[in-house]
Amino acid sequence: MSIAERKLKEKEEMRTLILNGARKVFLREGYESASIRNIAEEISYSPSSIYFYFKEKGEIFQELHEEGFRLLLGKTKVLDQVENPFERLKAMCGVFIDFAIHNKDFYNLMFIVEPPMKKKADDEKNSMGHQTLQHLISVVKECIEAGKFKNMDAENLSFTILSSLHGMSALFCKDRTSTFTDRSSEQLIEDGCQTLVTMLERM
Amino acid sequence: MSIAERKLKEKEEMRTLILNGARKVFLREGYESASIRNIAEEISYSPSSIYFYFKEKGEIFQELHEEGFRLLLGKTKVLDQVENPFERLKAMCGVFIDFAIHNKDFYNLMFIVEPPMKKKADDEKNSMGHQTLQHLISVVKECIEAGKFKNMDAENLSFTILSSLHGMSALFCKDRTSTFTDRSSEQLIEDGCQTLVTMLERM
DNA sequence: TTGGTTTCCGAACAGTGTTCGGTTATCTTT
DNA sequence: AAAGATAACCGAACACTGTTCGGAAACCAA
Numbered sequence: 201m202s203i204a205e206r207k208l209k210e211k212e213e214m215r216t217l218i219l220n221g222a223r224k225v226f227l228r229e230g231y232e233s234a235s236i237r238n239i240a241e242e243i244s245y246s247p248s249s250i251y252f253y254f255k256e257k258g259e260i261f262q263e264l265h266e267e268g269f270r271l272l273l274g275k276t277k278v279l280d281q282v283e284n285p286f287e288r289l290k291a292m293c294g295v296f297i298d299f300a301i302h303n304k305d306f307y308n309l310m311f312i313v314e315p316p317m318k319k320k321a322d323d324e325k326n327s328m329g330h331q332t333l334q335h336l337i338s339v340v341k342e343c344i345e346a347g348k349f350k351n352m353d354a355e356n357l358s359f360t361i362l363s364s365l366h367g368m369s370a371l372f373c374k375d376r377t378s379t380f381t382d383r384s385s386e387q388l389i390e391d392g393c394q395t396l397v398t399m400l401e402r403m
Numbered sequence: 404m405s406i407a408e409r410k411l412k413e414k415e416e417m418r419t420l421i422l423n424g425a426r427k428v429f430l431r432e433g434y435e436s437a438s439i440r441n442i443a444e445e446i447s448y449s450p451s452s453i454y455f456y457f458k459e460k461g462e463i464f465q466e467l468h469e470e471g472f473r474l475l476l477g478k479t480k481v482l483d484q485v486e487n488p489f490e491r492l493k494a495m496c497g498v499f500i501d502f503a504i505h506n507k508d509f510y511n512l513m514f515i516v517e518p519p520m521k522k523k524a525d526d527e528k529n530s531m532g533h534q535t536l537q538h539l540i541s542v543v544k545e546c547i548e549a550g551k552f553k554n555m556d557a558e559n560l561s562f563t564i565l566s567s568l569h570g571m572s573a574l575f576c577k578d579r580t581s582t583f584t585d586r587s588s589e590q591l592i593e594d595g596c597q598t599l600v601t602m603l604e605r606m
Numbered sequence: 607t608t609g610g611t612t613t614c615c616g617a618a619c620a621g622t623g624t625t626c627g628g629t630t631a632t633c634t635t636t
Numbered sequence: 637a638a639a640g641a642t643a644a645c646c647g648a649a650c651a652c653t654g655t656t657c658g659g660a661a662a663c664c665a666a
Contacts (some may be wrong), residue, residue, distance in 0.1 A: 312573075350579040360595045363574060363595060364567035366573065367571070370570065370573055399563070
């Protein structure tokens, strides 16, 4: 099975070659503006060759989508060492905002852009996005068990927290923060995150 | 000047005719998928005729963008009657979420889609979006003057509140709420809004 | 009626995602 | 090693997009 294995490996290598080129173009141009022809040129292959390895543009997108979530999940998983759940939660908020600030383009791809994904509800449950969320909910639950957030529903609170973080990040990524003040976008969003944390502390 | 006036009026009528067709197509298909040719067909004109009244696709978008904000601003302005500023703020949160739920497509156009707007910072200050925001900030300021939200910066808090509302609405509009629970999206977002209000009350 | 604008349309340009037929190159079997 | 089968790749094409341009109508002033 050595030959078949090598073949499979080569096919996998070609896929990652395409994905590397695609990542460059996607993050540079955004989802809509990035074209298959651009990606093909980036890796010096013909456009139609890409279709030998990916069914459609959306499939390439999905892979990068997952990659982004793996990146984020990795950064939040580090915080598992923090034993106080509320401290961990606060740190996670910071990590999330930091991720959005420093990976603007990835954030766009992960949370804002919506390509025509065919198989939606199917593997939604197993996706990285779902895992990330579940991780947040579990931390909030820990907080509640530790006596924090009295009389509040864990899922509701998780949704509200994540929404808040996402809202700030989304406004940041789309440069919609200029209407606020003369502060820099980075400053504004970090102050916003701090305000959210303050609110959570007072609960 | 009667003839020139009539001419001007006719031109204006043609613009609104286009805008009406465009609204239909934009809200049905979304910004990217809506094409000039579709809009042209909707109103039985040739695609190039549209370019006689609008410089580009983005300009048509901008008009609808403004229209959406006028709609939202109208709904929040009604609440000026509520004299208690904190009650007014809470009601505004509800109105905002309700607007997002019942005007999903408009919300998309107003807050999420970003077309290639050429003249950005220019009239940003005068736009409806800016007005809506200023309205929110002023209400928060009133709350602070009335003794609520001690030791908090009005702009920071406004940004955080709006971000939270926007985050929920954005997730709702992009159907990203399914990963949460088995509740309906509407239920989830309304519970989320209620949670936010509870948090504000406890401040 | 003539001449000049204003309004409109058809055709075209350059770009997009995607498909298809054919051409290489590689591997399997004889 | 030769012949056939399969895999990998590419060029051309299809149907679509936003936008531009030249010319044809329609309208209006003289």
